[in-house]
Amino acid sequence: MSIDIKTAAVEEKRITFDHIARKLGEGKKPNRYQEVVFGQQPEEVFHYRPTWDPERELYDVRRTAIQMQDFEDLLDPRQYYYATYVIQRSRQQESQEKNYSVVEKRGLLDNISDELKENIKKVVVPFRHAEWGANMNNFHISSYGFQTPIASAATMQGMDRLGNAQYLTRIGLILSENDPAILDEAKELWLHDPMWQGLRKVIEDSFVIEDWFELHLLQNYLLDGVFHPLLFQHLENHIVTRGGAAFAMLTELFIDWYAESRRWTDATIKVAIDESDQNSKLMQSWTEKWKPEVVAAAQRIADAVFADQSEEVMRSILDELDDRSRKLGLLN
Amino acid sequence: MPENVFIALQNTPEAQPIIEAIVADNDNAVVNESPGMVKIDCPKRLVLRRETVEEKLGQEFNLQDIHLTLISLSGNIDEDEDEFVLHWDF
Amino acid sequence: MAKNQRRLNLSQKYQLMTRGLDWETTYQPMDKVFPYDKYEGIKITDWDKWQDPFRLTMDAYWKYQAEKERKLYAILDSVVQNNSQQNISDARYLNAVKIWMQGVTPLEYAAFRGFNMLGRGFRGAGARVACQFQAIDEMRHYQTQVHAFAHYNKFFNGFNQHARIRDRAWYLSIPKSYFEDAMTAGPFEFITAISFSFEYVLTNLLFMPFVSGAAHNGDMATTTFGFSAQSDESRHMTLGLEIVKFMLEQHEDNVPIVQEWLDKWFWRGYRLLGLIGTMMDYMLPKKVMSWRQAWEIYWEENGVALFNDLARYGIRMPKHHETATREKYRITHEFWSTIYQFSHATALYTWLPDEEEMDWLCAEYGELFEKLYKPRYEYWRELDARGERFFQKRLPVVCNVCQIPIFHTYPDDPCKNICLVSEYKGTKHQMCSEGCKDIFDREPEKYCQAYIPPQQIYQGNCGGATLEDYRKWLHIRDEDAGEYYGSEDNQLWEKWQAEAARV
Ligand SMILES: [Fe+2]
Ligand SMILES: [Fe+2]
Ligand SMILES: [Zn+2]
Numbered sequence: 001m002s003i004d005i006k007t008a009a010v011e012e013k014r015i016t017f018d019h020i021a022r023k024l025g026e027g028k029k030p031n032r033y034q035e036v037v038f039g040q041q042p043e044e045v046f047h048y049r050p051t052w053d054p055e056r057e058l059y060d061v062r063r064t065a066i067q068m069q070d071f072e073d074l075l076d077p078r079q080y081y082y083a084t085y086v087i088q089r090s091r092q093q094e095s096q097e098k099n100y101s102v103v104e105k106r107g108l109l110d111n112i113s114d115e116l117k118e119n120i121k122k123v124v125v126p127f128r129h130a131e132w133g134a135n136m137n138n139f140h141i142s143s144y145g146f147q148t149p150i151a152s153a154a155t156m157q158g159m160d161r162l163g164n165a166q167y168l169t170r171i172g173l174i175l176s177e178n179d180p181a182i183l184d185e186a187k188e189l190w191l192h193d194p195m196w197q198g199l200r201k202v203i204e205d206s207f208v209i210e211d212w213f214e215l216h217l218l219q220n221y222l223l224d225g226v227f228h229p230l231l232f233q234h235l236e237n238h239i240v241t242r243g244g245a246a247f248a249m250l251t252e253l254f255i256d257w258y259a260e261s262r263r264w265t266d267a268t269i270k271v272a273i274d275e276s277d278q279n280s281k282l283m284q285s286w287t288e289k290w291k292p293e294v295v296a297a298a299q300r301i302a303d304a305v306f307a308d309q310s311e312e313v314m315r316s317i318l319d320e321l322d323d324r325s326r327k328l329g330l331l332n
Numbered sequence: 333m334p335e336n337v338f339i340a341l342q343n344t345p346e347a348q349p350i351i352e353a354i355v356a357d358n359d360n361a362v363v364n365e366s367p368g369m370v371k372i373d374c375p376k377r378l379v380l381r382r383e384t385v386e387e388k389l390g391q392e393f394n395l396q397d398i399h400l401t402l403i404s405l406s407g408n409i410d411e412d413e414d415e416f417v418l419h420w421d422f
Numbered sequence: 423m424a425k426n427q428r429r430l431n432l433s434q435k436y437q438l439m440t441r442g443l444d445w446e447t448t449y450q451p452m453d454k455v456f457p458y459d460k461y462e463g464i465k466i467t468d469w470d471k472w473q474d475p476f477r478l479t480m481d482a483y484w485k486y487q488a489e490k491e492r493k494l495y496a497i498l499d500s501v502v503q504n505n506s507q508q509n510i511s512d513a514r515y516l517n518a519v520k521i522w523m524q525g526v527t528p529l530e531y532a533a534f535r536g537f538n539m540l541g542r543g544f545r546g547a548g549a550r551v552a553c554q555f556q557a558i559d560e561m562r563h564y565q566t567q568v569h570a571f572a573h574y575n576k577f578f579n580g581f582n583q584h585a586r587i588r589d590r591a592w593y594l595s596i597p598k599s600y601f602e603d604a605m606t607a608g609p610f611e612f613i614t615a616i617s618f619s620f621e622y623v624l625t626n627l628l629f630m631p632f633v634s635g636a637a638h639n640g641d642m643a644t645t646t647f648g649f650s651a652q653s654d655e656s657r658h659m660t661l662g663l664e665i666v667k668f669m670l671e672q673h674e675d676n677v678p679i680v681q682e683w684l685d686k687w688f689w690r691g692y693r694l695l696g697l698i699g700t701m702m703d704y705m706l707p708k709k710v711m712s713w714r715q716a717w718e719i720y721w722e723e724n725g726v727a728l729f730n731d732l733a734r735y736g737i738r739m740p741k742h743h744e745t746a747t748r749e750k751y752r753i754t755h756e757f758w759s760t761i762y763q764f765s766h767a768t769a770l771y772t773w774l775p776d777e778e779e780m781d782w783l784c785a786e787y788g789e790l791f792e793k794l795y796k797p798r799y800e801y802w803r804e805l806d807a808r809g810e811r812f813f814q815k816r817l818p819v820v821c822n823v824c825q826i827p828i829f830h831t832y833p834d835d836p837c838k839n840i841c842l843v844s845e846y847k848g849t850k851h852q853m854c855s856e857g858c859k860d861i862f863d864r865e866p867e868k869y870c871q872a873y874i875p876p877q878q879i880y881q882g883n884c885g886g887a888t889l890e891d892y893r894k895w896l897h898i899r900d901e902d903a904g905e906y907y908g909s910e911d912n913q914l915w916e917k918w919q920a921e922a923a924r925v
Contacts, residue, residue, distance in 0.1 A: 013576060047598070048602055052606075083494075201449045
């Protein structure tokens with residue numbers, strides 16, 4: 001049985017806000033992502049110059065050398081706005097939580113070899129500091145980035161990195177059965193072990209980069225593009241194939257996260273490169289400037305972990321990165 | 333001299349056991365209702381106890397869950413697993 | 423095989439999850455990595471003393487916020503499906519919502535960007551993380567508000583051009599200049615201004631009675647995002663109180679600096695909230711609480727208790743608080759009278775209170791209202807009846823600090839208009855009050871930069887020198903502005919009421 005309920009149609013006077021209509025063209029309905037990323041950043045009538053940057057306006061297009069007709073083109077292909085973002089992350093974290101508690105309760109990491117435990121202690125756990133650095137860098141991008149699409153996506157990316165750092169902390173604590181000494185030892189390595197100093201230096205150098213797009217390229221493209229495959233693909237594989245299958249349950253989320261976040265990174269870089277030759281040259285020059293340092297930093301870690309297979313691992317990572325760069329137009 | 337701390341919660345079924353627990357644990361609490369919300373004032377110190385909420389609720393309760401219904405508050409906060417306390421120290 | 427592990431409680435878990443994540447940089451000097459957190463003169467000797475009372479980890483944050491968002495969007499969707507805009511008390515009410523979208527939502531956006539800067543800028547990791555949570559919360563607030571208002575925009579005027587008038591309209595310079603003042607200051611002043619003075623001390627006056635008012639007036643969308651945002655706000659307020667106490671505890675030299683900021687931002691916030699008080703007193707067809715009463719509860723009771731608590735650090739009550747309290751009987755009436763006369767230069771409608779509302783105002787405000795403001799409204803009603811609805815021909819003179827039209831009166835004489843002048847580098851600057859004049863005189867270099875809309879208009883920088891030109895420049899049509907009765911919103915509402923009556 002069906003009941004036919006007739007509701008009087010309520011006539012709509014307009015479809016959307018004026019600035020959205022100007023953007024999408026008359027008669028087009030925006031989705032919720034478009035509704036919140038277009039037209040929100042103030043454009044004019046700035047009352048006071050920032051005391052922390054008196055040469056520029058509060059929102060100023062000159063905080064990067066990249067030039068765009070419209071910085072609102074730097075869209076996020078995932079179309080994340082706050083609600084879709086937190087709902088997606090809470091779903092992922094719920095299933096991830098199950099993995100963590102299974103490994104924890106069943107003691108699945110207990111029986112792996114000492115050598116693999118050392119890998120986790122000396123490579124995986126110290127990397128929490130690198131994720132923390134990525135958190136800072138993305139908050140630089142979200143602070144000084146021009147227009148809402150980049151600012152909002154970088155904010156979420158920044159929060160993700162805090163989440164990543166906390167997940168890495170948990171891996172350490174599972175291994176140490178909540179003994180915090182494992183974190184302190186990892187920090188010692190991060191601060192003093194030669195193996196980590198290449199990466200720590202690049203990251204500290206990145207902290208003083210002012211150009212937010214350069215920082216985006218360095219952090220979210222180059223550093224992530226080398227280190228995430230190194231740790232969560234090659235090192236993970238190394239551990240899993242040597243009897244540490246449970247480790248994969250702990251790092252699954254990093255693989256998924258990286259696959260997802262690089263869609264955003266690639267899309268934003270591609271749009272800027274396609275915009276002009278000038279942008280393209282600038283990005284290539286940034287890549288040339290930073291890539292050798294990033295690769296050398298990774299090499300040190302690869303050498304320590306993979307010994308004679310280190311060349312092969314690095315080659316595979318760089319081949320993939322180069323492929324990706326060619327597709328984006330970063331590499332000819 | 334004004335000395336109240338307060339907590340304000342959404343007037344929803346989920347907040348009901350929390351409100352009841354506060355009233356039970358704070359003799360001087362005064363409950364003010366307005367549309368959609370409940371504001372509870374108390375001189376100097378107000379405590380919300382997990383155990384009391386659990387009694388009213390008949391289930392386990394995580395104190396962090398008050399963030400789902402909390403609207404506002406005033407007072408220095410001390411929060412741990414078992415208690416959420418608002419206080420002025422003068 | 424189940425294991426017996428050390429169980430962690432909330433605070434231990436939080437401690438460990440963030441334990442030592444940050445480090446002293448050595449390849450780059452710390453002062454270069456954090457270039458902005460010293461120039462204001464605030465001395466921090468030990469950032470590790472910073473305690474986050476809520477101890478949120480990312481997993482808990484995602485979980486709670488997702489739950490809030492699921493609930494919120496379920497209601498926003500149902501508002502659309504059921505055309506709940508027809509269930510509000512009266513279409514006049516929507517003008518309060520328009521002020522929100524035009525003036526308050528941009529503040530949420532500004533808070534989002536401002537807290538991003540602090541989330542990168544503070545040297546202490548704990549404070550930085552707290553600011554990051556607030557940054558993304560504020561992003562949530564502006565977004566949920568845009569989504570909620572998108573539906574009202576389909577039917578009513580005054581929402582569609584918000585992105586343009588947010589920057590350009592004279593009356594929206596009040597909130598805009600307020601936040602830009604904070605954002606262009608250093609990080610410690612920003613957080614004192616926003617988290618403490620605005621969120622802790624004053625937003626209770628904004629959110630609690632106003633959102634409760636939305637509930638009372640049948641506006642489900644605003645009620646829901648309002649209370650849901652407010653649940654984040656209690657975290658923000660606590661951050662504000664914690665950071666102020668932290669600065670005061672870290673070094674005695676910080677005390678006079680913080681005191682000056684508290685003085686400045688109390689007054690600036692109070693002035694801004696006059697606009698909100700006016701919404702409460704005049705724009706809610708069903709009243710919840712008058713501005714006077716809200717002021718008594720949230721300032722005279724709760725705000726003063728807070729300052730009593732801070733006294734042990736050597737902090738006194740903010741300057742000019744007596745004036746603010748004395749003005750509680752008049753500020754909203756002076757404000758409404760002003761908007762009433764100038765609403766043809768806004769994207770709002772205004773009207774005169776009806777008999778019942780006049781009685782309520784008399785009851786809430788007593789003798790002063792009856793003597794001063796009621797006769798004024800009655801006079802305008804007569805003009806209106808003769809077909810001469812009263813509008814001013816020129817834009818008002820505005821205060822060079824708070825940007826509010828200078829309609830204010832002397833604290834001890836509500837019949838005498840006040841206008842104070844400071845001269846700086848050969849130019850005269852007008853202020854609405856001792857409070858604003860103090861602020862100007864302390865930082866003249868800053869406030870002489872302010873963009874003063876009426877001056878700009880008469881100089882022809884806003885599309886032309888007449889009000890007509892100006893309105894065109896703002897993309898405000900005749901139909902979007904002025905008197906409510908007879909307006910498009912009013913006609914639509916009457917039509918819906920008639921249809922509902924027929925069913
Ligand atoms: Fe907010
Ligand atoms: Fe807030
Ligand atoms: Zn003023």
